[in-house]
Amino acid sequence: METTADLTVSAVRDTRRRGRSRRSLPIALFGLLLLAGCAGDSPSALNPAGTGSARVAGLWWLLFWISMAVFVEVMALLIWALVFRRGTARVRHGQPLRFVTIAGAGLPLVILVAVYGVGLRDLAALGDGPGPEAPTVEVTGHKWWWEVRYPGASGATANEIHIPVGEQVRVRLRTADVLHSFWVPQLMPKTDLIAGETRETWLRAERAGSYRGQCAEYCGTQHAHMAFLVVAQPRADYDAWLARLDAPAREPGTDAERRGRQAFVQGTCSACHAVRGTGAEGRVGPDLSNVGSRWSIGAGAVPNDAGHLGGWIANSQTAKPGNAMPPQPIDAARLPDLIAYLRSLE
Amino acid sequence: MPTTTPSPAVSPADLARLTEHWAEPPSLRAWFSTVDHKRIGRRYLVTAGFFFALAGLSALAMRTQLARPEAGVVSPQEYNQLFTMHGTAMIFLFATPMLFGFGNFLVPLMIGSRDMAFPRLNAFGYWVFLFAGLFMWSSLPFGAAPNNGWFAYAPLTGEQNTPGLHMDVYALGLLFLGISTTAGAINFIVTALKLRAPGMSLNRVPLFVWAIVATAFMVIFALPALNLDNAMLFLDRRFDTHFFDPSAGGNVLLWQHLFWIFGHPDVYIIVMPALGIVSAVLPAFTRRGVVGYPLVVLAIVAIAIISFGVWVHHMFATGLPQLSYSFFSAASTIITIPSGLQIFAWLATMLLGRLVLKVPLLFVIGFIVTFVLGGFTGTMFALTAFDQQVTDSYFVVAHFHYVLIGGAVFPMLAGIYYWLPKITGRMYGERLGRWAFWLIFTGMHVTFFPMHLYGLFGMPRRVYTYRSEPGWDGWNLVSTVGSYLLAVGLLLVLVGVVHAVRRGKPAPPDPWSGDSLEWSTQSPPEPYNFPVLPRVHSLHPTWDERTAESTGPGASADRVLSEGRRTLLTSELDAHRERAVEMPESSLQPLLLAGALLLFFTSMLLAWYPVAAVAVLVVVVTIAVWLWPPRRPDRELGVTA
Numbered sequence: 003m004e005t006t007a008d009l010t011v012s013a014v015r016d017t018r019r020r021g022r023s024r025r026s027l028p029i030a031l032f033g034l035l036l037l038a039g040c041a042g043d044s045p046s047a048l049n050p051a052g053t054g055s056a057r058v059a060g061l062w063w064l065l066f067w068i069s070m071a072v073f074v075e076v077m078a079l080l081i082w083a084l085v086f087r088r089g090t091a092r093v094r095h096g097q098p099l100r101f102v103t104i105a106g107a108g109l110p111l112v113i114l115v116a117v118y119g120v121g122l123r124d125l126a127a128l129g130d131g132p133g134p135e136a137p138t139v140e141v142t143g144h145k146w147w148w149e150v151r152y153p154g155a156s157g158a159t160a161n162e163i164h165i166p167v168g169e170q171v172r173v174r175l176r177t178a179d180v181l182h183s184f185w186v187p188q189l190m191p192k193t194d195l196i197a198g199e200t201r202e203t204w205l206r207a208e209r210a211g212s213y214r215g216q217c218a219e220y221c222g223t224q225h226a227h228m229a230f231l232v233v234a235q236p237r238a239d240y241d242a243w244l245a246r247l248d249a250p251a252r253e254p255g256t257d258a259e260r261r262g263r264q265a266f267v268q269g270t271c272s273a274c275h276a277v278r279g280t281g282a283e284g285r286v287g288p289d290l291s292n293v294g295s296r297w298s299i300g301a302g303a304v305p306n307d308a309g310h311l312g313g314w315i316a317n318s319q320t321a322k323p324g325n326a327m328p329p330q331p332i333d334a335a336r337l338p339d340l341i342a343y344l345r346s347l348e
Numbered sequence: 349m350p351t352t353t354p355s356p357a358v359s360p361a362d363l364a365r366l367t368e369h370w371a372e373p374p375s376l377r378a379w380f381s382t383v384d385h386k387r388i389g390r391r392y393l394v395t396a397g398f399f400f401a402l403a404g405l406s407a408l409a410m411r412t413q414l415a416r417p418e419a420g421v422v423s424p425q426e427y428n429q430l431f432t433m434h435g436t437a438m439i440f441l442f443a444t445p446m447l448f449g450f451g452n453f454l455v456p457l458m459i460g461s462r463d464m465a466f467p468r469l470n471a472f473g474y475w476v477f478l479f480a481g482l483f484m485w486s487s488l489p490f491g492a493a494p495n496n497g498w499f500a501y502a503p504l505t506g507e508q509n510t511p512g513l514h515m516d517v518y519a520l521g522l523l524f525l526g527i528s529t530t531a532g533a534i535n536f537i538v539t540a541l542k543l544r545a546p547g548m549s550l551n552r553v554p555l556f557v558w559a560i561v562a563t564a565f566m567v568i569f570a571l572p573a574l575n576l577d578n579a580m581l582f583l584d585r586r587f588d589t590h591f592f593d594p595s596a597g598g599n600v601l602l603w604q605h606l607f608w609i610f611g612h613p614d615v616y617i618i619v620m621p622a623l624g625i626v627s628a629v630l631p632a633f634t635r636r637g638v639v640g641y642p643l644v645v646l647a648i649v650a651i652a653i654i655s656f657g658v659w660v661h662h663m664f665a666t667g668l669p670q671l672s673y674s675f676f677s678a679a680s681t682i683i684t685i686p687s688g689l690q691i692f693a694w695l696a697t698m699l700l701g702r703l704v705l706k707v708p709l710l711f712v713i714g715f716i717v718t719f720v721l722g723g724f725t726g727t728m729f730a731l732t733a734f735d736q737q738v739t740d741s742y743f744v745v746a747h748f749h750y751v752l753i754g755g756a757v758f759p760m761l762a763g764i765y766y767w768l769p770k771i772t773g774r775m776y777g778e779r780l781g782r783w784a785f786w787l788i789f790t791g792m793h794v795t796f797f798p799m800h801l802y803g804l805f806g807m808p809r810r811v812y813t814y815r816s817e818p819g820w821d822g823w824n825l826v827s828t829v830g831s832y833l834l835a836v837g838l839l840l841v842l843v844g845v846v847h848a849v850r851r852g853k854p855a856p857p858d859p860w861s862g863d864s865l866e867w868s869t870q871s872p873p874e875p876y877n878f879p880v881l882p883r884v885h886s887l888h889p890t891w892d893e894r895t896a897e898s899t900g901p902g903a904s905a906d907r908v909l910s911e912g913r914r915t916l917l918t919s920e921l922d923a924h925r926e927r928a929v930e931m932p933e934s935s936l937q938p939l940l941l942a943g944a945l946l947l948f949f950t951s952m953l954l955a956w957y958p959v960a961a962v963a964v965l966v967v968v969v970t971i972a973v974w975l976w977p978p979r980r981p982d983r984e985l986g987v988t989a
Contacts, residue, residue, distance in 0.1 A: 048805075061731065080698070084705075094700040117727070121730075180509055219501070323423065
């Protein structure tokens, strides 16, 4: 990270030296972009783990190198003019229409037609969705979280999508309110969620891992906190996970957890949230049947640990102002029980 | 080069008569009633500059918030209003009005006319622009500014999802402003077609004027789609219609289609006049005409037409049929060719000419470097598969800032330095100008280049904050530092302009030995622009002896037209002289009408419908009085000539 930042600064400092400076710019740019490919933990489109994004990354590098070549050409002409066409240079009054037409229209046309062909091929590849027997995930966008259901499994989860690795998975997209956009940069480009319609996309992870996704269409106050995680796991793990999603939630194991469940079911929580098998069936907020195992609270707003969970329950408006959950007037003595219960739900 | 002192062809008596008919006494009334295109043009430039500063400060607040992850400089509600006002103001209240300001000041001067075709409509357009801008910005201190982004997608904009006045301000403000833009566009078209100096056939029209006219045609065809969209939005919000409500048979993508049918041409509406500035600045600093004039004109016209067939590339992620994507992808790819043609025409001009490396040329070079990079990413966006990956990420933010700062702001800055002597009659300081250029150029790239990267790394746009885990923080800090550099550079431009106006050396009529007709007038031009209207013999009239002779001794007296407030009408294609025409004098009606419209839109916003009805009445009466045929003898109307 630091080295890349230094590079930017030096690239910029270079551009301030007139004339010869511009020659070093493309080199610095190239260095930057090389480093861009291995940008640490970023959910980087240039570090693809899925079939869709891998294809687009390939397209990117093709476009990048063509752009570099043309940029060098343009800069060379500009530098030529700056070096040789100043001072006492004699003005020439010709009209080199052939040069302008070939360099400005002819060559670009040839390049663009070729690139357009490659682009069409990739578009077709992205449109090549899974067959009818492929696993399906139903994702519904809410302000500001993702509801995730699997046909055949009675339960639901939120902000976390599990898929079997190496298989093409259909993702059916709907929205409960405004437009959102489903984007997992490392796996697949975006598909918008359109109010009143159903859209489909697909995911295919080529290696196991967790891939961050985020809403990419502005959707109101908390658009910034509408992230999710795609967990690609071996088929057996996926099957086991899906089986748990169909079963009742984990029973409390301790007294504290039992008191917590009671508080959950009898208190205000169950008005909006569901936990399978407890009678809590609220559908306003996320289903919490496996909340203890999730990667975050509030669709990426805060980490999922006891402290943040307690803070979230007491007043989620601090961490995610504007979200639908009002501050909860919960007895301070009851809060640890509730936290213990929710964290036990895996 | 011919010198350009006041024409000896005109007798002192004629000059006195011209002054009598055209000059405005310095009074408060004259300030409000002026119809002088130069004053109006200056006002456009200053007002648009003011809105640019507000929108720029909004951006600085946003960059400060984004400097660190999870910062609390502004609340999410504030941030969302800031980014919406930033975009909306930059597009609608800065870019187009700024370029209209250049057009207003320059088009009559460049074509050898004494005013715009409809001077009162021109004044009206300015007042509406000013009022609409104030109307929109004044919502910000009340926390009621638009907050759904400048393209305001349904159904987020509905009453249910965004209660309060926010999006009413947006819909009404843009409808209000649209009146100004439409009036301005009509005026440019008629002016350029009918008021050109005799002899300025279409193949001798300066490229800047071509660009303005093509832009004006685009405005005329594009803006109705936006107006329709905003009218439906307001009806949906206020009067419970359901145009964008899918639960009642409405369609949310209808908004997007109409918005981008306007919105994509609008990109060229902004960039095209700026490219015209580049074509206008280059000859003076390369000492020759732009290479391939017919090709550049062809490119301008081609862009104006093709730009109406590319709008769906803004909707590549909405899941429309792939077949339609392949068409719009093709059109979006092709539209880069006319731009490439222009770039190489300018490069060829620089390669054949002799560069005079002053501040305006520096900004043109900065423009080429930046705009070309923005063009590459633009071509990438034409490819649907790649677009779907990077649209709505910071990559697209990088792209359009390269295009709009590179393609519009840099040329505007070149234009400001280039025409400052003509507009103010004062010279700017070269040293300060160079400092401003290097700071702006550096600041621009430090701010926006990293956005390509963190866009590719998965950072979506329009987020008021981000967590540190995805690793975007370092790059964001770099961008924020860059934005401060950019701001300092822009501040130096302001300092330079103010310094020039107050202490600058008086400017000669033609400090750069420019090629177009504005350089044959005084700096600043007399109220009547030309003591004797020139007869144009070439594409570079100020470099051309015969055109200079046409205003010199022995100039034909029928181009002095000092017996009234007159200018010449000529034919559309060949600019053959048709007749002299009497131009309207200053009037308070434009201001009154704009004020009545402000009252109307304000009362609609605040739901004071009876007041709105009164305002409509005032509007109707004012228009009627304005258009009532004047009681003047035919002779005075110039009908006889």
